[in-house]
Amino acid sequence: MPHCISSADVDAAYERVKPYVTRTPVLTSTFFSTISSRDVQFKCEAFQKTGSFKFRGATNATRMYIEGGGGAAVVTHSSGNHAQALALAGSMNDIPAHIIMPNNAPEAKRRAVEDTYKANVTICDPTKRQETADGVLASLDGAEFIHPSEDPRVIAGQGTVSKEFIEQCGEPLDVVIIPVGGGGLASGNSVALRAAWGDNVKIVLAEPEIVDDAKRSFESGELQGHEGGAAKPSVADGLKTTLGPNTFPIVKDLCDDIMTVSEKEILRCTKLVWERMKVMIEPSAGVGVGVLLSDEFKEKYPAGKYKRVGVVLCGGNVDVGKTIVKMQEMGV
Template sequence: MTDILPTYADMLAAHERIKPYIHRTPVLTSSFLNEKTGAELFFKCENFQKAGAFKVRGASNAVFGLSDEQAARGVATHSSGNHALSLSYAAGRRGIPCHVVMPRTAPQAKKDAVRGYGGIITECEPSTSSREATFAKVQEETGAEFVHPYNDTRVIAGQGTCSKELMEQMEAEYGHGLDAVVAPIGGGGMISGTCLTLSTLAPDVKIYAAEPEQADDAMRSFKAGHIIADDAPDTVADGLKVPLKENTWAFVSQHVTDILTASEQEIIDAMKLTWARMKIVMEPSCAVPLAVILKNPEVFRGKRVGVVVTGGNVDLDKLPWTL
């Protein structure tokens, strides 16, 4: 059953709640990438966020919105990495336990970060079915509050604060708005938050979701008009392997302009290009938006485009162009 979807007011409340625990991340530009794409690109750099990813926004909203009675039992989730470490970060700030189910194949850097923030990891096989079955056992044993990585309304409201900041920064720093925003899509938490905010704050801005070709269930869902879920897709973009759920689908199906895909090599090339030209660390999942912009220049040429760089938690011993 679909929860009551979060509102713009919920997003505003979330922003006030989480301000002490997040960074207002910078918006960066690159004249090289502007020339290469024919668009004006504005990168909202959530790779500089607390815990290294945008997901700390939604996680903090969920954790600090709990009653003392709920919080006493701790929180629990399943995640390939960034939500896990973000929830561990937020739980640590509130002084409560955080139980995390992670695929055994998740990047070591993300596992280390979860443990560094005090999270307790239970490993599972790298499939949605194994993840959910293992999590059910953990939750039964702990009684902790489940904070879903993206289908949770508190999480979606928190993720919506990223686009609010982006639009405020565009007006304050550049004196104009945007024609489009591009963000990665896996389960759809960031895209849903983007839809939630922009549909009220800037309804004329087009929203594009960027997805790996090898994990393109959101694109196929978008075309089919209903959720299609792959159990265990294989892609270098480890943060985008999960399927849409009811709450995120509600936003994606109503507000997204299109979902564009990129190949593994195109993702790796875009990641390497950003590292080389912008001197910022981004993980493969975050390179998918630039990859689809480079692949579809006719869609974005001459436009002002916000690009959400969702995280920077990279396993430096396993960079994709060295494998």
């Protein structure tokens, strides 16, 4: 099956978003390198504008909309990070942003969208996000819908994380660990990594154990939804979206593995990053760290052969109080 983007699309996105996005740092940690027996490089998208990699894709899509002659408004549905990203992208480009958010979205993220980034917010039932977005879109002449993970412009924009990472690392990494939810980050960066480093790099995706649609899709070769039809309430709320028809073919063809992490381990690793690296990541980013430290990863990718490992810390939009309560409840 053909892919919705190519490495040329990621290259073009990289140049397009460069004036707008933050070139996020790559950090090392003696603690994590020691306990994993590897040279670990952390790509810190928690320092990106709006607190996550999502700003890259939202900016690329918004700029392409403008370059195509658009300018009325941008519309999306999102529970948080993409909502904030598109709200700021619209604001920076003088375009109104209309964001449909489910009524169970984290309060901190909703406030950021509405109060900080001044977007127009519509609250809806979680099962009616697309329906509500379609209604808002129909009321705005010339507006553009930008899907959080399936829009090719978004996917290409997310791939710019690895464009930077590749430049910053110099020599190829042996393994790159990327969190996977809707798959925009995983697929865009897989395209960039394969184009630059080919089969020399192993691409391992990290997913919460209780919302493992990506792993089941990858193993069966067919797109799967959430078990029972709805996502369970994972602490990694940014990774609950399922893969779709544009992201899944890329994940299936270009990635090497998908590993899952328990809720307790996600929280434990999030806390370790807070304490040891002093970086306030959200639990969605802790999933990748959980894979790095897992027995499964150690067995499949032994440190003697896979010495240099990159981990994408995808975001830092965390409700600290609620997360600490969850940690205490789970004995972390």
